[in-house]
Amino acid sequence: MPNAGRARPARCRTRTSRRTGPRASAARPRRVRRAWGCGWPWLRRSYAARRAAAWLVRDRRLPDRDVRRAARVGAAPGRLVRDMAKQQGLTPQSTDFSAWYNELVYKADLVDLGPVRGAFVIRPYGYALWEHIQRELDTMFKATGHENLSFPMLIPMSYFQREAQHVEGFSPELAVVTHAGGQELDEPLAIRPTSETIIGELYAKWVQSYRDLPLLYNQWCNVVRWEMRTRPFLRTTEFLWQEGHTAHADEEEARAETRQMLDVYATFAEQFAAVPVIRGEKTEGERFAGAVQTLTIEAMMRDGKALQSGTSHYLGTNFAKAFGITFNDVHNQQAFAHTTSWGLSTRMIGAIIMSHGDDAGLVMPPKLAPHQIVIVPIARGNDEDAKALVGAEVDRIAAELRTAGVRVKVDDRDGMSPGWKFNEWERKGVPLRVELGPKDLAAGTALVKDRLADDKTAVPLSGLVEFLVEGLGGFHERLFQRALDFRAARMREVHSYDELVEQVESGFAIATHCGDPASEAAIQEATKATVRCIPLDGVPAEGSVCVHTGRPSGYPVKVVFAKAY
RNA sequence: CGGGGCGUAGCGCAGCCUGGUAGCGCACCUGCUUUGGGAGCAGGGGGUCGGAGGUUCGAAUCCUCUCGCCCCGACCA
Numbered sequence: 001m002p003n004a005g006r007a008r009p010a011r012c013r014t015r016t017s018r019r020t021g022p023r024a025s026a027a028r029p030r031r032v033r034r035a036w037g038c039g040w041p042w043l044r045r046s047y048a049a050r051r052a053a054a055w056l057v058r059d060r061r062l063p064d065r066d067v068r069r070a071a072r073v074g075a076a077p078g079r080l081v082r083d084m085a086k087q088q089g090l091t092p093q094s095t096d097f098s099a100w101y102n103e104l105v106y107k108a109d110l111v112d113l114g115p116v117r118g119a120f121v122i123r124p125y126g127y128a129l130w131e132h133i134q135r136e137l138d139t140m141f142k143a144t145g146h147e148n149l150s151f152p153m154l155i156p157m158s159y160f161q162r163e164a165q166h167v168e169g170f171s172p173e174l175a176v177v178t179h180a181g182g183q184e185l186d187e188p189l190a191i192r193p194t195s196e197t198i199i200g201e202l203y204a205k206w207v208q209s210y211r212d213l214p215l216l217y218n219q220w221c222n223v224v225r226w227e228m229r230t231r232p233f234l235r236t237t238e239f240l241w242q243e244g245h246t247a248h249a250d251e252e253e254a255r256a257e258t259r260q261m262l263d264v265y266a267t268f269a270e271q272f273a274a275v276p277v278i279r280g281e282k283t284e285g286e287r288f289a290g291a292v293q294t295l296t297i298e299a300m301m302r303d304g305k306a307l308q309s310g311t312s313h314y315l316g317t318n319f320a321k322a323f324g325i326t327f328n329d330v331h332n333q334q335a336f337a338h339t340t341s342w343g344l345s346t347r348m349i350g351a352i353i354m355s356h357g358d359d360a361g362l363v364m365p366p367k368l369a370p371h372q373i374v375i376v377p378i379a380r381g382n383d384e385d386a387k388a389l390v391g392a393e394v395d396r397i398a399a400e401l402r403t404a405g406v407r408v409k410v411d412d413r414d415g416m417s418p419g420w421k422f423n424e425w426e427r428k429g430v431p432l433r434v435e436l437g438p439k440d441l442a443a444g445t446a447l448v449k450d451r452l453a454d455d456k457t458a459v460p461l462s463g464l465v466e467f468l469v470e471g472l473g474g475f476h477e478r479l480f481q482r483a484l485d486f487r488a489a490r491m492r493e494v495h496s497y498d499e500l501v502e503q504v505e506s507g508f509a510i511a512t513h514c515g516d517p518a519s520e521a522a523i524q525e526a527t528k529a530t531v532r533c534i535p536l537d538g539v540p541a542e543g544s545v546c547v548h549t550g551r552p553s554g555y556p557v558k559v560v561f562a563k564a565y
Numbered sequence: 566c567g568g569g570g571c572g573u574a575g576c577g578c579a580g581c582c583u584g585g586u587a588g589c590g591c592a593c594c595u596g597c598u599u600u601g602g603g604a605g606c607a608g609g610g611g612g613u614c615g616g617a618g619g620u621u622c623g624a625a626u627c628c629u630c631u632c633g634c635c636c637c638g639a640c641c642a
Contacts, residue, residue: 089603117634172640194642228640235641288642308642345642378601419602437601447601
């Protein structure tokens with residue numbers, strides 16, 4: 001059917017008048033639109049359109065082009081802004097952080113919705129980020145003596161019942177397979193929400209002697225937890241992670257392992273993701289189900305909320321007792337192994353997005369960025385010579401950068417204006433962009449745009465590669481420093497309950513707490529904030545009293561209160 | 566599970582009140598002109614209106630049932 005209406009030839013159109021071609025002539029007498037659809041509403045629409053255009057231009061809400069287009073449509077101003085923001089732009093971070101995040105993960109091509117609630121597809125650009133996270137972490141795991149292995153995804157339900165705390169903690173979020181091969185199973189199988197149980201079962205088999213210890217293993221896998229509410233990367237039904245599981249002959253060694261892996265996470269977060277973190281211990285209420293001690297790294301997002309970005313657990317002999325991980329020690333005495341587990345998930349991607357992103361979109365930390373540098377060649381399509389010259393130079397630069405170990409993307413796509421590409425790569429957070437066109441070639445320079453800077457720098461082609469390589473290193477430092485400064489501005493010690501209530505509205509509050517779970521719960525009830533952690537290198541609490549109950553501190557240091565994801 | 570909203574083209578929406586067999590923007594395809602901050606013109610393709618019943622000559626529109634999704638509250642890396 002011809003789209004004859006598109007040009008909107010007549011203002012007072014009727015359905016019949018818009019139709020041409022065979023269908024229209026096919027004799028079906030079409031009812032003329034109701035009178036009001038053709039009379040004053042047009043005037044109203046026109047008025048609204050003109051008013052919208054003026055308003056939008058005045059407030060610089062939209063580029064002229066969009067306004068003109070909108071005027072043609074005759075959309076109402078408010079709706080127009082919303083729709084345009086949805087389709088082309090991005091809700092500014094400062095306007096609505098949550099909306100900003102939700103839009104960005106789709107518009108930066110990180111995720112897409114899967115058919116099952118809360119199960120997201122990670123698209124290539126998002127997965128590339130995950131691959132770099134994996135690669136760096138895996139290297140660090142290997143360097144600390146760990147080996148990778150793979151355990152099955154299906155776990156007999158009975159395994160969960162063996163550790164009382166563990167089953168209580170995970171039962172509500174288990175997904176369970178009850179049928180297979182066309183029959184109901186004798187024993188239902190849980191899809192792993194974490195693998196302590198099945199690994200415990202096997203460790204019991206593998207460990208006989210103190211000579212078999214320690215066991216230092218890790219697996220990269222997916223897990224499923226049936227959460228009530230889901231958000232891309234932050235809380236999803238299925239997610240990717242690594243889970244390390246180790247077994248040791250004594251408590252001291254196991255605790256040292258727990259701490260070592262926490263430090264690995266912290267180092268990774270700060271030196272690779274440029275995300276500053278607070279290392280600390282979880283309170284009893286926030287502890288992993290079945291653990292003796294849970295250590296965490298907590299990062300501050302740009303809305304002042306905390307995100308637990310990695311955890312390391314000392315499990316004591318809880319799982320050893322539940323699964324019979326015993327060994328004969330040097331004195332031929334039978335003993336239970338001390339186990340640990342530690343995990344970091346695709347939630348880290350959420351941490352990166354919310355630690356660094358701004359109104360224009362993502363800002364990728366260079367060491368993990370899928371593309372560290374993007375080069376946009378600029379040339380008129382009808383000027384083959386210029387195109388070829390620019391193309392050759394761009395290829396040369398890209399090749400040199402690759403030789404220097406830089407992940408570089410040449411965006412030579414046809415049919416898109418340079419401006420469109422600039423916006424796209426900024427939204428996707430590429431740290432550095434190189435623009436090269438005929439004018440630059442003539443001047444012997446290239447324009448370099450830094451994702452954190454407002455202006456562009458003309459750099460001589462002769463020193464371009466060195467400039468860029470150095471720029472990436474500097475970028476990481478500036479990004480990390482910016483995040484540190486942001487956190488410093490939003491984190492402070494508080495000395496009264498009122499101060500705490502106010503502080504957690506915008507950031508982290510460092511406060512003395514008595515450690516009473518009831519008090520913690522009451523504070524959460526009133527403020528939505530919880531104790532994120534008891535910092536490992538915190539402010540000594542001696543001499544101060546709990547800001548909530550006035551009782552003595554329950555911990556050696558002041559604790560971190562914040563709202564959390 | 567409680568409260569609120571929504572299912573119409575790939576995406577965002579209008580049309581529904583007042584029934585007459587579907588439209589707008591973006592995206593997509595073709596051609597030409599373009600390309601230094603989201604290009605223009607022209608032509609074009611694409612929808613069993615979430616599903617099932619019902620009312621009616623006729624249902625995206627009215628009625629009944631149903632499925633699904635999103636947002637806000639109680640759980641979590």
